[in-house]
Amino acid sequence: MSKSDGLNSDAAIDRAIDIDGAIDNDNQTKPSESHEKLVASTTSRETGTELEAVPSGENGVVEPAAVHQAEETSVNDVLQSLSRLEDQVTKGVGDILRTFQDKLAFDRFKEDQITRLHDELQGYKSDLLSKITRPLINGVIRLHDDFGRVVEALEKSDPADLTPGRFFKVIAGFREDLELLLNQNGVEAYAESADAFNPLRQKAMTTVETTDAGQAGRIAARLRPGFEQGGVIYQKERVAVYALARESPAPDRDSELRKDNEGESK
Numbered sequence: 001m002s003k004s005d006g007l008n009s010d011a012a013i014d015r016a017i018d019i020d021g022a023i024d025n026d027n028q029t030k031p032s033e034s035h036e037k038l039v040a041s042t043t044s045r046e047t048g049t050e051l052e053a054v055p056s057g058e059n060g061v062v063e064p065a066a067v068h069q070a071e072e073t074s075v076n077d078v079l080q081s082l083s084r085l086e087d088q089v090t091k092g093v094g095d096i097l098r099t100f101q102d103k104l105a106f107d108r109f110k111e112d113q114i115t116r117l118h119d120e121l122q123g124y125k126s127d128l129l130s131k132i133t134r135p136l137i138n139g140v141i142r143l144h145d146d147f148g149r150v151v152e153a154l155e156k157s158d159p160a161d162l163t164p165g166r167f168f169k170v171i172a173g174f175r176e177d178l179e180l181l182l183n184q185n186g187v188e189a190y191a192e193s194a195d196a197f198n199p200l201r202q203k204a205m206t207t208v209e210t211t212d213a214g215q216a217g218r219i220a221a222r223l224r225p226g227f228e229q230g231g232v233i234y235q236k237e238r239v240a241v242y243a244l245a246r247e248s249p250a251p252d253r254d255s256e257l258r259k260d261n262e263g264e265s266k
Contacts, residue, residue, distance in 0.1 A: 135184060135185055136181070136185050139181035139184060139185070140181070142181075143174075143177055143178065143181060146174070146177060147174070150170055150174075154170075179225075182227060186229050186230070187227050187228070187229045187234065188227065188228060188229065189225040189226070189227055190225060190226050190227070190228055190237065191222055191225050191226070191237055192219075192237055195218045195219050196217065196218055196219070197217050197218065197219060197239065197241045201226060201233065201236055201237060202219075202226070202236055202237045202238075202239050203236040203237070203238050203239070204239060204240070204241040205223055205238045205239065205240060206240045206241075207220075207240065207241050207242070207243040208220040208221070208240055208241070208242050208243065209242075209243055209244070209245035209246075210242045210243065210244060210245060211244070211245050212242075213244060215242040216242055216243060216244045217241065217242065217243075218241070218242050219239050219240070219241060219242075220239075220240040220241060220242045221239065221240040222237065222238075222239050223238040223239055223240060224237070224238040225237055226238075
């Protein structure tokens with residue numbers, strides 16, 4: 001080998017070394033696209049939000065400040081979302097409470113109104129009952145006074161004057177007063193005009209036997225009147241009714257003969 005050939009070989013080796021070093025430096029200063037995607041996905045997993053890829057610096061290296069800023073932005077977004085959710089929940093609970101309070105107030109109002117109407121109705125019924133019964137009570141009071149005056153008059157009378165006729169006359173007068181009192185309160189005494197017995201308006205208190213078939217089922221005597229008001233019967237008319245007499249059984253000829261034979265043997 002000549003001296004010039006050795007120099008050329010050394011120069012080629014030096015150029016190869018320089019090219020290799022330049023390639024290494026270029027790989028260190030320019031990160032690949034896969035590296036940037038890896039940094040972006042790692043940051044997204046740590047913050048739990050969708051983030052854009054964190055930009056690299058001038059030399060292609062991701063700066064820590066940029067990553068921290070992205071994390072702070074993600075946390076602020078989460079806090080704002082939670083704050084809005086809390087406001088919505090608070091507003092919903094407030095609406096529910098107001099609705100419940102309004103319902104309670106309405107129920108109390110209805111209860112008070114029902115109580116007031118019930119009290120008014122009870123007062124009206126009491127007043128109405130008092131108005132209806134007042135005439136009857138006044139009549140009973142007058143009748144009581146009449147009884148008292150009659151008793152005082154009888155006590156002052158001579159015992160010889162207290163005949164049965166006078167006593168019955170006084171009792172009949174009281175009976176008439178009672179019928180008048182009932183009539184003043186809308187209760188009328190009645191007696192059926194027909195002679196035939198009417199079970200709808202009359203009550204048979206007793207029967208009177210008769211052999212006349214035409215008289216059976218007819219009125220024999222009117223005992224006490226009936227009482228009615230507006231078509232409503234309080235007490236039916238009490239009467240005695242004719243009924244056919246039962247026929248006596250025919251005599252037993254054999255028993256009569258036995259009785260005759262017994263008499264003759266004695």
